Amino acid sequence: MHLLxxxxxxxxxxxLAKGLRESGYVVDIASDGREGLFRATEGLYDLIIADRQLxxxxxxxxxxxxxxxxxxxxxLILSAxxxxxxxxxxxxxxxxxxxxxxxxxxxxxxxxEALLRRGSQPEVTTRIRIADLxxxxxxxxxxxxxxxxxxxxxxxxxLEFLARRVGQLVTRTMLLEAVWDLxxxxxxxxxxxxxxxxxxxxxxGFDRPLLHTVRGxxxxxxxxx
Amino acid sequence: MATDVRLPGGTLRLSSARxxxxxxxxxxxxxxxxxxxxxxxxxNALEREISAVVRAEVEDLSDDLRLxxxxxxxxxxxxRADSWGRTGAVFLLADPxxxxxxxxxxxxxxxxxxxxxxxxxxxxxxxEIAAHERGESVxxxxxARIEHLANGYWLLVGADTSERLNVLRRFGLATAWxxxxxxLCVWLLGAAYARRTARRVRAYATTCETIMxxxxxxxxxVDGSHDEFDALAVAVNAMLDRIEHQTTTLRTAFDSIAHDxxxxxxxxxMRLEEAQLREGLPPEAHELIAPALHELDRVQRTLATLLxxxxxxxxxxxxHGEQVDLAALAANMVELYAPGMLAAGLHVSLDAPxxxxxxxxxxxxxxxxxxxxxxxxxxVPAGGRVQVSVRNTPGGVSLRVADNGPGIAAAERAAxxxxxxxxxxxxxxxAGSGLGLSLAAAVARLHGAELKLGDNGPGLVVHCELxxxxxxxxxxxxxxxx
Numbered sequence: 001m002h003l004l005x006x007x008x009x010x011x012x013x014x015x016l017a018k019g020l021r022e023s024g025y026v027v028d029i030a031s032d033g034r035e036g037l038f039r040a041t042e043g044l045y046d047l048i049i050a051d052r053q054l055x056x057x058x059x060x061x062x063x064x065x066x067x068x069x070x071x072x073x074x075x076l077i078l079s080a081x082x083x084x085x086x087x088x089x090x091x092x093x094x095x096x097x098x099x100x101x102x103x104x105x106x107x108x109x110x111x112x113e114a115l116l117r118r119g120s121q122p123e124v125t126t127r128i129r130i131a132d133l134x135x136x137x138x139x140x141x142x143x144x145x146x147x148x149x150x151x152x153x154x155x156x157x158x159l160e161f162l163a164r165r166v167g168q169l170v171t172r173t174m175l176l177e178a179v180w181d182l183x184x185x186x187x188x189x190x191x192x193x194x195x196x197x198x199x200x201x202x203x204x205g206f207d208r209p210l211l212h213t214v215r216g217x218x219x220x221x222x223x224x225x
Numbered sequence: 226m227a228t229d230v231r232l233p234g235g236t237l238r239l240s241s242a243r244x245x246x247x248x249x250x251x252x253x254x255x256x257x258x259x260x261x262x263x264x265x266x267x268x269n270a271l272e273r274e275i276s277a278v279v280r281a282e283v284e285d286l287s288d289d290l291r292l293x294x295x296x297x298x299x300x301x302x303x304x305r306a307d308s309w310g311r312t313g314a315v316f317l318l319a320d321p322x323x324x325x326x327x328x329x330x331x332x333x334x335x336x337x338x339x340x341x342x343x344x345x346x347x348x349x350x351x352x353e354i355a356a357h358e359r360g361e362s363v364x365x366x367x368x369a370r371i372e373h374l375a376n377g378y379w380l381l382v383g384a385d386t387s388e389r390l391n392v393l394r395r396f397g398l399a400t401a402w403x404x405x406x407x408x409l410c411v412w413l414l415g416a417a418y419a420r421r422t423a424r425r426v427r428a429y430a431t432t433c434e435t436i437m438x439x440x441x442x443x444x445x446x447v448d449g450s451h452d453e454f455d456a457l458a459v460a461v462n463a464m465l466d467r468i469e470h471q472t473t474t475l476r477t478a479f480d481s482i483a484h485d486x487x488x489x490x491x492x493x494x495m496r497l498e499e500a501q502l503r504e505g506l507p508p509e510a511h512e513l514i515a516p517a518l519h520e521l522d523r524v525q526r527t528l529a530t531l532l533x534x535x536x537x538x539x540x541x542x543x544x545h546g547e548q549v550d551l552a553a554l555a556a557n558m559v560e561l562y563a564p565g566m567l568a569a570g571l572h573v574s575l576d577a578p579x580x581x582x583x584x585x586x587x588x589x590x591x592x593x594x595x596x597x598x599x600x601x602x603x604x605v606p607a608g609g610r611v612q613v614s615v616r617n618t619p620g621g622v623s624l625r626v627a628d629n630g631p632g633i634a635a636a637e638r639a640a641x642x643x644x645x646x647x648x649x650x651x652x653x654x655x656a657g658s659g660l661g662l663s664l665a666a667a668v669a670r671l672h673g674a675e676l677k678l679g680d681n682g683p684g685l686v687v688h689c690e691l692x693x694x695x696x697x698x699x700x701x702x703x704x705x706x707x
Contacts, residue, residue: 011495015499019498019499080484100529101491102487102491102495102525103494104494104518105498154560180557180561182588182591182595184591185526190561190565193568
């Protein structure tokens with residue numbers, strides 16, 4: 001996977017590139033808006049990570065110009081502007097995701113992975129199977145090893161979000177955004193309680209747990225450890 | 226906190242109108258008294274003039290009587306037979322049986338026959354005589370004096386008073402009109418002045434409201450009339466210039482500090498994470514790095530909340546005004562918090578209508594509800610209840626979050642809405658950042674509402690009345706007053 005990182009802060013760029021390369025990505029770095037726009041237009045990237053505040057062109061302008069030229073490469077915007085409004089403005093401008101600095105590297109990795117997988121995933125699915133867990137997306141029913149499990153509407157939404165990203169790390173903020181449409185972090189870890197209830201519903205009484213917690217990062221639904 | 230200084234327009238208008246009415250009444254009473262006095266004086270003067278003329282005639286005729294007897298009086302009267310037509314004078318000499326001897330009356334007026342044939346000295350009598358004018362019979366009021374002459378003859382001397390009555394009537398009419406017009410003018414002037422005053426005061430009030438909603442560029446209108454209002458506006462505007470300057474300086478400083486802090490925080494976080502990823506690190510190092518990252522996140526969250534408060538306070542208008550269903554939003558938030566609260570031994574319930582729409586910023590409103598719920602989660606002990614209610618009101622939507630926890634003492638409520646103020650005992654103080662309620666209050670203000678803290682006996686009740694649409698400034702900021 002080939003990524004373009006447009007970031008004028010050399011220190012930040014170095015760290016992000018290093019981390020991303022260690023995670024198996026090929027990373028190009030552009031240090032200002034003009035270079036970034038040029039590379040993004042010319043090169044074939046799977047994903048662009050653009051800082052919002054850049055010399056010459058800011059991140060939002062880059063997204064707008066790319067879209068005008070018919071480029072649909074996913075763009076993840078990074079910004080020191082952490083306000084809720086800034087975040088929504090960034091998404092409205094055509095950015096595919098928005099991350100406020102400072103963020104945990106794990107959060108960035110999870111979001112990159114989610115954006116890259118988004119394109120390859122078949123959208124029209126009516127059933128998802130993970131080991132012996134089965135989700136009926138039309139009937140909104142959950143069964144495990146053939147027996148039905150009662151879950152609330154929100155628990156089903158949570159489970160569906162995780163199941164559609166099976167094997168991928170899903171962070172708390174991703175869940176808050178997708179399931180509750182909240183673009184800010186509550187102070188207490190309210191999500192953890194929802195996850196433990198969901199885990200009690202689907203994993204309790206079974207030898208093989210499916211819903212795993214990745215410490216300090218988020219959750220992942222997968223068959224096996 | 227935010228005091229509502231909106232001027233109740235109705236009351237203002239009423240008090241000005243009342244003042245105008247009071248002035249009109251006072252001026253009317255004063256003018257009426259003066260004109261009434263003039264009227265009475267004029268009437269007296271006219272009456273005195275008539276009786277003086279009559280007395281003079283009586284004295285002339287008495288002289289004739291003394292010099293030439295009744296015959297002389299009769300002769301004089303015959304000479305003056307046409308005087309009625311000229312001067313309106315009335316004469317009649319009658320014998321002791323009231324039979325006319327001479328004069329311009331055909332008969333002694335029946336209604337003034339002296340009873341007992343005696344008269345009080347120089348008494349004036351009034352009667353009416355019928356005269357033929359242009360073929361019509363017209364009654365003329367006459368005021369006369371009757372003299373009992375020495376030889377038993379009667380002499381009547383009088384004057385037609387219709388002219389005097391006409392004058393008085395016209396004068397009275399003019400007086401009445403004068404009073405009415407004066408009263409009307411005074412009232413109109415008073416009303417116009419009161420209206421102008423009310424209009425300018427209301428314009429100032431509207432501008433002040435706009436400024437309080439965050440648009441510090443607004444100024445009171447100076448209309449160049451150099452009156453006391455202009456003087457006030459100029460002084461207030463000078464004060465506003467200063468406040469705006471200070472606020473801008475503070476905001477710029479705050480923004481730069483916040484931004485300058487973010488970069489080092491960001492780098493610090495990256496370095497810590499880089500360290501964490503390094504292979505061969507002893508487990509103790511991980512135990513040190515993880516809490517450091519946790520603390521860093523806390524600093525970051527506080528900074529973000531502060532920035533959010535500053536933004537909410539600074540921008541007068543929500544940047545993303547959208548239709549928000551507060552009932553659905555509250556349900557969403559209660560749903561999010563219910564398991565956490567249950568785990569903490571709290572029972573949370575929602576009482577909301579099907580839908581409760583208002584125009585606002587969904588994320589900020591969600592943040593407000595979140596902060597109120599977080600607050601309850603932090604301060605209400607296990608076994609407590611938290612009740613969230615949403616109601617449709619005539620003006621918009623009301624939101625109420627009540628609990629039966631320790632509450633906030635009445636004296637501490639205002640302070641609890643200010644940033645970094647934590648109230649209650651030491652344990653309660655340690656629990657929060659002191660920004661939650663402050664941000665909730667800022668969000669409420671941004672939506673044109675005031676966050677009110679009250680006593681739930683026992684517990685805390687947070688209440689706010691959100692208008693259906695936050696009022697927006699009119700262009701130019703000058704109030705449109707009807």
